[in-house]
Amino acid sequence: MGSIWGWNPLGRPAGMPGGNNRARAAAPVLCIVDDDASTVDLVREVAEESGWVAYDFSRIDEVRRFLDRRHPALLILDDDLPDGRGGDLGRELRDDPATAGVATVEGTAANARRKGEIGGWAAVISKPFDLAEIEDVLHARAPRARRTHGESAAR
Numbered sequence: 001m002g003s004i005w006g007w008n009p010l011g012r013p014a015g016m017p018g019g020n021n022r023a024r025a026a027a028p029v030l031c032i033v034d035d036d037a038s039t040v041d042l043v044r045e046v047a048e049e050s051g052w053v054a055y056d057f058s059r060i061d062e063v064r065r066f067l068d069r070r071h072p073a074l075l076i077l078d079d080d081l082p083d084g085r086g087g088d089l090g091r092e093l094r095d096d097p098a099t100a101g102v103a104t105v106e107g108t109a110a111n112a113r114r115k116g117e118i119g120g121w122a123a124v125i126s127k128p129f130d131l132a133e134i135e136d137v138l139h140a141r142a143p144r145a146r147r148t149h150g151e152s153a154a155r
Helices: 021-026 037-049 060-067 086-095 112-118 131-154
Strands: 029-033 053-057 074-078 103-108 123-126
Touching: 029 037, 029 060, 037 053, 037 131, 053 060, 060 086, 074 086, 074 131, 086 103, 123 131
Parallel strands: 029 053, 029 074, 074 103, 103 123
Antiparallel strands: none
16 A cells, blocks of 8 residues: 555554554454555544554455464455455455454445345445444454454463
8 A cells, every 4th residue: 555554564564653562462453455545544543542453455465465374353345446346355254264253344335236245244334434433343343352362362
Protein backbone atom coordinates (compact mmCIF):
# COMPACT_ATOMS: atom_id res chain seq x y z
CA MET A 1 0.00 0.00 0.00
CA GLY A 2 2.95 2.24 0.47
CA SER A 3 1.72 4.03 3.57
CA ILE A 4 3.77 4.26 6.73
CA TRP A 5 1.21 1.91 8.25
CA GLY A 6 1.69 -0.89 5.72
CA TRP A 7 2.79 -4.41 6.56
CA ASN A 8 6.49 -5.07 6.58
CA PRO A 9 8.53 -8.28 6.25
CA LEU A 10 9.26 -8.37 9.97
CA GLY A 11 5.63 -9.33 10.60
CA ARG A 12 4.57 -6.28 12.58
CA PRO A 13 2.79 -3.06 11.72
CA ALA A 14 5.23 -0.60 10.19
CA GLY A 15 5.41 2.79 11.85
CA MET A 16 3.72 1.55 14.99
CA PRO A 17 4.73 3.58 18.00
CA GLY A 18 6.75 1.97 20.79
CA GLY A 19 5.21 1.46 24.17
CA ASN A 20 4.37 -1.61 26.17
CA ASN A 21 5.42 -4.63 24.10
CA ARG A 22 3.71 -7.01 26.52
CA ALA A 23 0.38 -5.17 26.10
CA ARG A 24 0.76 -5.26 22.31
CA ALA A 25 1.58 -8.97 22.43
CA ALA A 26 -1.63 -9.64 24.37
CA ALA A 27 -3.78 -7.48 22.08
CA PRO A 28 -6.01 -9.14 19.50
CA VAL A 29 -4.72 -8.89 15.93
CA LEU A 30 -6.78 -7.38 13.11
CA CYS A 31 -5.98 -7.55 9.40
CA ILE A 32 -7.51 -4.80 7.29
CA VAL A 33 -7.60 -5.82 3.63
CA ASP A 34 -8.62 -2.82 1.55
CA ASP A 35 -7.05 -0.82 -1.26
CA ASP A 36 -8.67 2.46 -0.20
CA ALA A 37 -6.30 4.40 2.08
CA SER A 38 -9.07 6.41 3.74
CA THR A 39 -10.93 3.22 4.70
CA VAL A 40 -7.73 1.69 6.08
CA ASP A 41 -6.99 4.84 8.10
CA LEU A 42 -10.53 4.93 9.55
CA VAL A 43 -10.55 1.26 10.55
CA ARG A 44 -7.00 1.40 11.92
CA GLU A 45 -7.75 4.43 14.10
CA VAL A 46 -10.86 2.85 15.61
CA ALA A 47 -9.11 -0.52 16.07
CA GLU A 48 -6.05 0.88 17.81
CA GLU A 49 -8.21 3.01 20.11
CA SER A 50 -10.06 -0.21 21.00
CA GLY A 51 -6.87 -2.05 21.91
CA TRP A 52 -6.26 -4.01 18.70
CA VAL A 53 -2.99 -4.36 16.80
CA ALA A 54 -3.83 -3.66 13.15
CA TYR A 55 -2.02 -4.76 10.00
CA ASP A 56 -3.13 -3.54 6.59
CA PHE A 57 -2.93 -5.04 3.13
CA SER A 58 -4.14 -3.80 -0.24
CA ARG A 59 -4.02 -7.14 -2.05
CA ILE A 60 -5.15 -10.70 -1.36
CA ASP A 61 -1.74 -12.16 -2.17
CA GLU A 62 -0.18 -9.98 0.56
CA VAL A 63 -2.58 -11.13 3.27
CA ARG A 64 -2.20 -14.77 2.17
CA ARG A 65 1.55 -14.55 2.87
CA PHE A 66 0.78 -13.10 6.31
CA LEU A 67 -1.77 -15.88 7.00
CA ASP A 68 0.87 -18.49 6.22
CA ARG A 69 2.67 -17.34 9.39
CA ARG A 70 0.01 -15.88 11.69
CA HIS A 71 -3.70 -16.15 12.28
CA PRO A 72 -5.36 -12.90 13.33
CA ALA A 73 -8.48 -12.79 15.45
CA LEU A 74 -10.33 -10.86 12.73
CA LEU A 75 -10.04 -9.87 9.08
CA ILE A 76 -12.03 -6.95 7.69
CA LEU A 77 -12.05 -7.53 3.94
CA ASP A 78 -13.03 -5.29 1.06
CA ASP A 79 -14.86 -7.36 -1.54
CA ASP A 80 -13.42 -5.47 -4.53
CA LEU A 81 -9.62 -5.73 -4.50
CA PRO A 82 -7.11 -5.41 -7.37
CA ASP A 83 -6.31 -9.13 -7.37
CA GLY A 84 -9.65 -10.69 -6.45
CA ARG A 85 -12.69 -10.62 -4.21
CA GLY A 86 -12.25 -10.40 -0.48
CA GLY A 87 -15.56 -12.19 0.01
CA ASP A 88 -14.22 -15.21 -1.85
CA LEU A 89 -11.10 -15.19 0.33
CA GLY A 90 -13.35 -15.17 3.39
CA ARG A 91 -15.15 -18.27 2.11
CA GLU A 92 -11.82 -20.03 1.43
CA LEU A 93 -10.60 -19.24 4.94
CA ARG A 94 -13.81 -20.57 6.47
CA ASP A 95 -13.54 -23.80 4.46
CA ASP A 96 -9.87 -24.42 5.34
CA PRO A 97 -9.51 -26.21 8.71
CA ALA A 98 -6.25 -24.31 9.37
CA THR A 99 -8.00 -20.91 9.18
CA ALA A 100 -11.63 -21.78 9.96
CA GLY A 101 -11.36 -20.04 13.34
CA VAL A 102 -10.38 -16.69 11.85
CA ALA A 103 -13.43 -14.40 11.93
CA THR A 104 -14.11 -12.38 8.78
CA VAL A 105 -16.24 -9.33 8.12
CA GLU A 106 -16.79 -8.22 4.55
CA GLY A 107 -17.13 -4.53 3.78
CA THR A 108 -18.74 -3.97 0.42
CA ALA A 109 -20.72 -1.55 -1.69
CA ALA A 110 -21.87 -4.47 -3.87
CA ASN A 111 -25.45 -5.06 -4.93
CA ALA A 112 -27.92 -6.90 -2.71
CA ARG A 113 -27.35 -10.20 -4.53
CA ARG A 114 -23.61 -10.20 -3.85
CA LYS A 115 -24.17 -9.09 -0.23
CA GLY A 116 -26.57 -12.00 0.20
CA GLU A 117 -24.05 -14.40 -1.30
CA ILE A 118 -21.25 -13.22 1.00
CA GLY A 119 -23.63 -13.28 3.97
CA GLY A 120 -23.77 -17.06 3.62
CA TRP A 121 -20.25 -17.34 5.04
CA ALA A 122 -19.34 -14.02 6.67
CA ALA A 123 -20.78 -10.97 8.35
CA VAL A 124 -21.34 -8.11 5.90
CA ILE A 125 -21.24 -4.37 6.48
CA SER A 126 -22.19 -1.96 3.73
CA LYS A 127 -19.72 0.60 2.46
CA PRO A 128 -19.38 3.39 3.06
CA PHE A 129 -19.57 2.52 6.75
CA ASP A 130 -19.30 4.77 9.74
CA LEU A 131 -17.30 4.65 12.94
CA ALA A 132 -20.14 3.15 14.97
CA GLU A 133 -20.34 0.11 12.68
CA ILE A 134 -16.61 -0.53 12.93
CA GLU A 135 -16.66 -0.04 16.70
CA ASP A 136 -19.55 -2.53 17.00
CA VAL A 137 -17.65 -5.15 14.98
CA LEU A 138 -14.46 -4.70 16.99
CA HIS A 139 -16.20 -4.71 20.36
CA ALA A 140 -18.22 -7.81 19.43
CA ARG A 141 -15.04 -9.67 18.44
CA ALA A 142 -12.60 -8.35 21.07
CA PRO A 143 -13.60 -10.51 24.06
CA ARG A 144 -13.55 -13.66 21.93
CA ALA A 145 -10.27 -12.61 20.33
CA ARG A 146 -8.63 -12.00 23.70
CA ARG A 147 -9.80 -15.40 25.03
CA THR A 148 -8.53 -17.15 21.88
CA HIS A 149 -5.18 -15.34 22.07
CA GLY A 150 -4.79 -16.12 25.74
CA GLU A 151 -5.64 -19.79 25.29
CA SER A 152 -3.09 -20.25 22.50
CA ALA A 153 -0.44 -18.46 24.52
CA ALA A 154 -1.03 -20.78 27.48
CA ARG A 155 -0.35 -23.91 25.41
